[in-house]
Amino acid sequence: MKHTSNFMRTRRASAALLLCALVLLSARAQDQPPKEAGTFRAPDLVELVKLDKTIKLDIRYATENNFAGRAVYTEARAFLQRPAAEALLRVSRALRKKGYGLAVFDGYRPWSVTKLFWEITPADKKQFVADPAKGSRHNRGCAVDLTLYDLKTGREVSMPGEYDEMSERSHVNYAGGTPEQRRLRDLLRAAMEAEGFAPYEPEWWHYDFKDWRQYPILNLGFSEINGRQ
Template sequence: MKPKHLLLLLLICITIACKNNKTTAAINIVTKDTTLIKKDTVVVPPVKQEIKYKSLSGLADTTFVRLADYSGDFAYDLRYATTNNFLKAKVYDCPECYTRVKTAKALLKANKEFVKLGYRIKFFDCYRPNSVQYKMWKIVPNPQYVANPKKGSIHNKGGAVDITLETLDGEEVDMGTDFDFFGKRAYHDNTNLPKEILANRKLLKETMEKYGFWSIRTEWWHYNLSAMSNAKVANFKWDCGE
């Protein structure tokens, strides 16, 4: 092959190579741009992580458990962790609702029935350490309103709860008075109230009694689990974390 022909062939190869490189670069640019467009326009829905609740199976009846770990169907307004209570003082370090396992099982069963009817249990108070009972007694040393801590309350045994009902949309049911209203209007045997209020109290009372709880005459919100009456007064304290 003559030198001039060889030179011509070399120039042709260089030209073709340059064109191929440009084409490859163009393809890469389009590919990158297309990827960006896809990322910008395709909305990826957030992954919903299902909360796994613990099981009470295998736990001793006297074990203390945090209700929120076993069901997401309860509501809470734990007043003694605030100043919105008859003491006008905060006596819990942080708001938590603990009970003994036996009480928790009964509450879960009762709440399951309420949920079928469009309601859920809302807690004002649950297990109360005996040290907190002493704090309350120091503020209001009157057994008509606060149990003497030397003897203790069934709240201190993990067998009592102060509750109301709310709808599944979060609307509190009308029970006639606020929690910790100490007066005749809060009595179970006061029938001089609107029919709706009486019906709401009846639903709460009859359903709770169905699952082993009993009420006290002067407080529509207070329920004791009969099976826990002879349990020991406790001073178990939960960890509030940071």
């Protein structure tokens, strides 16, 4: 058709505008955490090192030394919801008697970082990252990634695999490595389980606090957290 009526032109323009709006809306929806039904406890994120000076931080995500190969946090800090943090303090106290401290790799993680991890992880390794459509227990402030350090040397212990290693060596029941490495992994697990943390089988370093379902998925940056401490 050579001539287009004004009416048709207007219709086409409206359709194009509508399409643009839909594309923008769906792009925005993908940048937001999933909406969840139900009631949740009010978030009460607290900074771990302010509660227990013996907790060491090894926040790899604030450095280039992580699987993303770049810093995804601007600050090396770790937070958990208060009941989870208090349980972790009890774990720390119990392990101190055995000569070990806790070295934390990560606690609360903003949802936007979970989304980034999902996007950069190949399909065959997705069991090591959370689906942003469901959110991560880290996003709820109820998951912690950690290891032990020796109180005498201050050095992190050697575990059967490395933190964030995407291999079978990360499994909590991996039978390889040295007996001492397995002993330390199992020592951490027993101490965490005694205080209400459940292991995540593919990752020896990851633990979920029992009350994670009670907290919403959050997307706050660390500097936006105002813990009462």
